[in-house]
Amino acid sequence: MRRLLVLRREGALSSRHVRSMAEALHVKERTVWRWLAAAERDEWAAECPGERAQSRDRFTVTPEVRALLALWKGNVAAVHRELAARAVRGQGHPPPSIPTLHRAIQRDLSPGERAGLAGGERAARAHDVFLSRPRGWRNQVWEADHVQAPVLVDVEGTVRRPWITWFVDCASNTVMGSAVTPGHPSRESVLAALRAAVLHEEPFGPQGGLPERVRVDRGKDFLSRTVTAAFDVLDVRVEDLPAYTPHLKGTVEGMNRAVESMFLAALPGYVRQPRPGRRRARPKDEALLDFEDFTARLLDWVSWWNTVHQPDPLGGQTPLEAWEADPTPLREVSAEELWTFTLEETGRFRVISTRGVRFRSRDYVGAWMTGQSGLRVRVRFMPHHQHRIEVFDAATGRYLGPAELADAATPEQISAVRTARAARTRHLRQDLAAAQRERYAAATRPGKPERLGAVTEAEASVELAAAERSDLSRLALPDLIPPAAPPAGWRTPPSLAARTRPAPADAPTADEQSRSGTAGAPGPGAAADADTSGGGKPR
Secondary structure, three states: OOOHHHHHHHHHOOOOHHHHHHHHHHOOHHHHHHHHHHHHOHHHHHHOEEEOHHHHHOOOOOOOHHHHHOOOOOOHHHHHHHHHHHHHHHOOOOOOOOOHHHHHHHHHHHHHHHHHHOHHHHHHHHHOOOOOOOOOOOOEEEEEEEEEEOOOOOEOOEEEOOOOOEEEEEEOOOOEEEEEEOOOOOHHHHHHHHHHHHHOOOOOOOHHHHOOOEEOOOOOOOOHHHHHHHHHOOOOEEOOOOOOOOHHHHHHHHHHHHHHHHHHHHOOEEEEOOOOOOOOOOOOOOOOEEHHHHHHHHHHHHHHHOOOOOHHHOHHHHHHHHHHHHOOOOOOOHHHHHHHOEEEEEEEEEEEEEEEEEOOEEEEOOHHHOOOOEEEEEEEEEEOOOOOOEEEOOOOOEEEEEEEEEOOOHHHHHHHHHHHHHHHHHHHHHHHHHHHHOOOOOOOOOOOOOOOOOOHHHHHHHHHHHHHHOOOHHOOOOOOOOOOOOOOOOOOOHHHHHOOOOOOOOOOOOHHHHHHOOOOOOOOOHHHHHOOOOOOOOO
16 A cells, blocks of 8 residues: 555556556455545555554553453453443443444454453463474484373272373374373383383384483473482483473373374263263263273274374374384383383392391392391382382392282282271261361341351250260379379388378277377377388488
């Protein structure tokens, strides 16, 4: 439009120029002539030829409107009501109509800003544009993550959602190794998946070797002292990404989405399955997979992903074919060294005794300990695996052998203990919930909350009496059993000796002494006691 203005001022503007502009902008010639007339009146119209001439005075989104949009989660009608209420109170100008406010928000705010004001940062991130990293070479970068499977699995009679831990190669999309945990994952899950990823063993196929870098997202298990020490010894650099930035490790996040849509959604017990009717609970007669069957099916799917599936970015190759076609040399480590490096160390020395090795108030023994009593050793162990430890020589660091728990309980005893613990936890949870359950009356007018649950005076007395009886300190009776007489050889004070020494059989009673008038005069026995009260020595 600025070019057309220059041509008109120079007197060189013709209909051919206007026709070319209209064809380029896919508008009519009369529209271009109208834009040109508006641009002559106002230079701003030359920058935005599609706007009306009076659009300079239009309503625009202010910081106040943005704040109200965030407050009301993107509800434009609520923002309009708030602006109108503030105008009535004299805190601003009257707002425009709701359609005008809608148009201003659509025009002045991007889709990402509107989504962010309504749903937060995660909603805004869906409208962002991200760059893709170069793929690099195999084992250059791995990405690791925990993901909770949205599938209910039977774990020893308890319904749980297992967790999957895996390492994925960014260059070839190959799943290098994975581990499945029935409960919440820990550093043991990370170490188990790392061993499966590094070693060239089944069921993960020929891929393996040590990576150069591993990306994680501030997971406490991946950044624990044991896992960090293992990565340091193996010369693997860990990239700790900022929290809530899944786009920075898109390879493993894509794997998390793929495993759900391509595999987990078809399993029985899938928790996100649409249900008929209003009830979202699963059918009571639904047969769930046990943990062993779920793990076997997951490993089969991982094998299919590596050997059969052909992701689009690989250009017709499977992940394993792309990994094997890469000529980058591998950094290898033996299974024995890897097992040693991925164990947690106690950091102190121990001595083999006749009862074995004492570790965490337990005795561990092994057949190789015969004749080794008195040897100083160091203990390494797999986290949470308390039935076995690995013993190394303290002086040379040589691996000596495993040691098993000496007095391990039978599976029946362990099951009974777990059942008792679960029952105790369940009862405690019910008691705590009953103690904290408070009911209040529904309010139709402003006022203080009215607590429900009337109690009679008799009920309150009974409950308070029961609470007092439950206090063991109040049940203590210190004067119930009188103290015994001290031995004769003790140096006893006269007051205590007179109170604790038994009276002679022929001694007069207090009444007889009062009648005879000798109650206040000391007798021969009393005088003798007074003379020898200092430990048997006369004064």
